[in-house]
Amino acid sequence: MGTGHAVPEKLLTNADLEKIVDTSDEWIKTRTGMEVRHIAEEGEKTSDFAAEATRRALEDAGLDAKDLDVIIVASVTGDMQFPSTACFVQDKLGAKQAAAFDIAAACSGFIYGLSLANGMIATGQAETVAVVGAELLSRITDYTDRSTCVLFGDGAGAVIVRKTDDPERGIIDTYLRSDGSLYELLYMPGGGTNVPFSHESVDKKLFYLRMEGREVFKYAVTAMGEAAELILKRNDLTGDDVDLLLPHQANLRIIDATARRVKIPPERVYVNIQKYGNTSAASIPIALDEARKEGRLQDGQLALMVAFGAGFTWGSALVRF
Numbered sequence: 001m002g003t004g005h006a007v008p009e010k011l012l013t014n015a016d017l018e019k020i021v022d023t024s025d026e027w028i029k030t031r032t033g034m035e036v037r038h039i040a041e042e043g044e045k046t047s048d049f050a051a052e053a054t055r056r057a058l059e060d061a062g063l064d065a066k067d068l069d070v071i072i073v074a075s076v077t078g079d080m081q082f083p084s085t086a087c088f089v090q091d092k093l094g095a096k097q098a099a100a101f102d103i104a105a106a107c108s109g110f111i112y113g114l115s116l117a118n119g120m121i122a123t124g125q126a127e128t129v130a131v132v133g134a135e136l137l138s139r140i141t142d143y144t145d146r147s148t149c150v151l152f153g154d155g156a157g158a159v160i161v162r163k164t165d166d167p168e169r170g171i172i173d174t175y176l177r178s179d180g181s182l183y184e185l186l187y188m189p190g191g192g193t194n195v196p197f198s199h200e201s202v203d204k205k206l207f208y209l210r211m212e213g214r215e216v217f218k219y220a221v222t223a224m225g226e227a228a229e230l231i232l233k234r235n236d237l238t239g240d241d242v243d244l245l246l247p248h249q250a251n252l253r254i255i256d257a258t259a260r261r262v263k264i265p266p267e268r269v270y271v272n273i274q275k276y277g278n279t280s281a282a283s284i285p286i287a288l289d290e291a292r293k294e295g296r297l298q299d300g301q302l303a304l305m306v307a308f309g310a311g312f313t314w315g316s317a318l319v320r321f
């Protein structure tokens with residue numbers, strides 16, 4: 001029904017990163033496609049951007065916060081361990097009727113959230129659901145590690161999903177998968193009950209994201225390609241039927257490989273990685289909002305979304321707008 005996004009004003013360019021670590025604009029651009037990221041200032045919180053993105057999505061949908069039955073926030077960088085960031089969003093919006101909860105599926109979080117919203121609506125538990133992807137990855141990024149710090153950005157995107165009787169429109173299908181055996185390729189060791197906060201764990205930098213980029217790359221290419229292919233096949237569709245592919249924005253080379261796998265040409269693939277870097281759960285809803293506002297995804301058109309992230313988790317969604 002509506003989309004919105006909100007990102008911090010402060011920018012971190014490749015040139016800025018050249019001054020912090022041993023890297024180059026050339027390396028970052030050719031290996032990832034990234035040029036700029038938005039980074040939160042001190043005092044700005046994940047819920048600030050999540051709430052603003054949801055407010056904009058509600059406005060776009062012509063709805064009010066009191067219309068929301070459920071707020072789902074997908075994030076691995078919430079304001080606090082608890083309560084959920086969704087509860088802060090509920091309060092900021094004054095969404096008095098809404099249930100609110102977070103889900104942690106890392107970069108696949110938005111697809112997982114969309115699937116949940118679809119299920120809650122289909123089973124009559126809700127009529128109007130906000131699905132929000134929101135991250136401040138800069139807060140868990142080690143800016144002395146060049147292999148990760150050039151990659152991540154902050155921001156939030158939101159969509160409003162609502163019950164419809166129109167059989168031609170809506171969430172056609174979602175596909176979700178996971179493989180926890182590979183978690184050590186992309187994770188943050190500290191902060192949970194396994195490695196609680198202590199002077200020692202802070203000194204060991206256990207509260208920063210860690211990633212084996214090359215390994216993750218290989219799994220991401222395979223899993224995103226499979227997720228895109230499978231969901232099309234089981235709905236008797238091909239890449240020709242897709243008006244816009246909205247892949248998770250982690251690496252331009254992964255995006256290109258995914259598009260090639262389902263034979264979707266570049267003009268039908270949405271890419272904004274150059275402007276935001278990897279914003280994890282926020283990347284697809286930010287892309288979706290931009291695509292809608294730019295007229296690249298119009299009513300009646302078919303969108304294919306596909307993501308891969310820590311866990312590992314991955315999945316895809318087919319939506320007719």
Ligand code: UT7
Pocket residue numbers: 022023024027028031032107146147148150212213214215216217220250251254278280308309310
């Ligand atoms: O969003 C969730 C999922 N995440 C992803 O999907 C990310 C997946 N991984 C990737 O996108 C890529 O693996 C990276 C962009 C992280 C890295 O690109 P790569 O082409 O896989 O590079 P690499 O890790 O194989 O490193 C190649 C070289 C290494 O040097 P040597 O060993 O060949 O001498 C690295 O030390 O590049 C070096 N390197 C850098 N050089 C300049 C690593 N980071 C940098 C850097 N600047 N920032």
